[in-house]
Amino acid sequence: MVLTGMKNTASAPKSTPGPAKSPARPASAPRAASAAQAASAAERQKTTRTRFLLALRELDDAWVAAFFQTGFSDVYFSRLFTELWLRSDTAVTKTDAYGLVTGLSMQTAMKYVRRAIEEGYLEEFDNPHDGRSRLLRMSPLLRERFAQVIDRANEAFTAVLGDR
Secondary structure, eight states: OOOSSOOOOSSSOOOOOOOOOOOOOOOOHHHHHHHHHHHHHHHHHHHHHHHHHHHHHHHHHHHHHHHGGGTOOSHHHHHHHHHHHHTTTOOEEHHHHHHHSTTSOHHHHHHHHHHHHHTTSEEEEEOTTOTTOEEEEEOHHHHHHHHHHHHHHHHHHHHHHOOO
């Protein structure tokens, strides 16, 4: 390779003096305080996470206590019932209810909804705006059981998160 107009300085080491290196210093008080703060923050985070998981476990326990004997303790029923609760008294079409059972095939979601209707947890009635579809809403039985779950879990989460 031919370089024109450029000096090849790769073989000649530069001897420009750099800043003088200072001797190693012992850990200073601010660094120690910073490390202690980080450790304290990590411990607080661990405690918060543990308390949150205990509250979450309480929610799971409340759900199982309310629905275990009926076989509705499955997480898919939890999702369906939660979504209906959040809609209050607003009915949803049966087709929309299938979509609330997330993570399953449409055929399996239909089985979940059908079973909840058969067991009296969902009320099914005619859609006054569309004779081809049916509407669903929570039954009084489901409202009562679900309210027990919410109240029990709310106590646990309030203990962890406080009133916000």
